[in-house]
Amino acid sequence: MAAKVFTVENRKGGVGKTTTAVTLAVGLARRLHDDGGGNVLVIDMDPQGDAARGLGLNPNGRCVSNVLLSDGNVDILRDNVISADRGDDGGPSRSNLYVLPASDKLSEAKEDILTEFALLAARSMRSRRGGNEAHLVDILDEKLGLAKQAFAYIIVDCPPTLDLLQQAVHQYADYAIVPVKVDFHGASATGRHTSNILQDQAEGIDITIAAIVPTFVNARHNLTKSMMRELTRVYGKQVIAMPVPNTVRVAEAPASGGRTVLEYMPDSPAAIAYQDLVDRLYAQG
Numbered sequence: 142m143a144a145k146v147f148t149v150e151n152r153k154g155g156v157g158k159t160t161t162a163v164t165l166a167v168g169l170a171r172r173l174h175d176d177g178g179g180n181v182l183v184i185d186m187d188p189q190g191d192a193a194r195g196l197g198l199n200p201n202g203r204c205v206s207n208v209l210l211s212d213g214n215v216d217i218l219r220d221n222v223i224s225a226d227r228g229d230d231g232g233p234s235r236s237n238l239y240v241l242p243a244s245d246k247l248s249e250a251k252e253d254i255l256t257e258f259a260l261l262a263a264r265s266m267r268s269r270r271g272g273n274e275a276h277l278v279d280i281l282d283e284k285l286g287l288a289k290q291a292f293a294y295i296i297v298d299c300p301p302t303l304d305l306l307q308q309a310v311h312q313y314a315d316y317a318i319v320p321v322k323v324d325f326h327g328a329s330a331t332g333r334h335t336s337n338i339l340q341d342q343a344e345g346i347d348i349t350i351a352a353i354v355p356t357f358v359n360a361r362h363n364l365t366k367s368m369m370r371e372l373t374r375v376y377g378k379q380v381i382a383m384p385v386p387n388t389v390r391v392a393e394a395p396a397s398g399g400r401t402v403l404e405y406m407p408d409s410p411a412a413i414a415y416q417d418l419v420d421r422l423y424a425q426g
């Protein structure tokens with residue numbers, strides 16, 4: 142069965158995308174492990190490379206750009222994926238979690254990747270009789286299609302930008318998860334982002350918002366209550382995830398041996414909120 146692919150995205154920086162992506166990945170991997178199988182892959186599409194770091198991993202030259210510049214070769218995919226299992230060196234045991242990391246190489250390679258995309262798109266347009274529009278998704282599927290066969294879930298940690306590559310990622314994925322920093326600026330940026338997703342949907346791109354995750358939430362602020370009401374009014378109660386509190390526990394976790402809050406402080410309110418998101422998405426299959 143093909144992987145279920147989630148992007149974690151929001152064009153605003155610092156809203157908790159990477160934190161949400163890696164925490165969700167750890168949670169889904171555990172649920173699969175407890176149920177007897179299935180692997181999870183985190184794909185980092187942000188040259189900042191925070192996803193691997195957040196899990197305490199060193200990419201050592203491995204980078205998603207190597208895969209994007211390849212022709213879907215299984216060895217290149219395998220060579221660039223790292224196991225997130227750190228049970229042997231005293232870290233968290235994550236036997237079924239893997240990361241395709243990013244590094245500076247991704248920004249250097251982006252131009253080449255986009256040129257190649259444009260060439261492939263032009264070729265596929267010529268080869269399709271009737272002049273069908275080339276779909277970027279076919280191109281990304283060629284590069285990352287094998288990953289879809291090998292994993293049960295793929296979580297893509299996105300950069301806070303939207304360019305052609307990001308649009309291709311959008312099309313490669315089935316569902317978007319949108320963390321929203323619950324402050325005034327956070328809400329307006331997400332409004333723009335989600336309206337873009339809605340516009341993409343109108344243009345035939347198949348992406349559904351699986352969850353809007355309120356992050357950095359200070360329950361006592363009046364602003365919080367009105368923003369939560371507004372999010373619920375605009376997006377509907379079903380997609381709004383349990384709010385993740387603004388807490389130093391979340392920020393401390395990666396610095397405490399590359400852990401997520403689920404591993405670092407499993408009983409904390411932030412871990413409970415993320416576990417709730419994991420369970421909800423897992424229950425949807």
Ligand SMILES: Nc1ncnc2c1ncn2[C@@H]1O[C@H](COP(=O)(O)OP(=O)(O)OP(=O)(O)O)[C@@H](O)[C@H]1O
Nearest residue numbers: 154155156157158159160301357386387388391392
């Ligand atoms: N709920 C939270 N409470 C407190 N700090 C948090 C919370 N969530 C994330 N952080 C911290 O805020 C910082 C930004 O989070 P994160 O890197 O996940 O955001 P991002 O959206 O991925 O940023 P970028 O747009 O730069 O990729 C990190 O230092 C992280 O540890």
Ligand SMILES: [Mg+2]
Nearest residue numbers: 158159187191
């Ligand atoms: Mg990030």
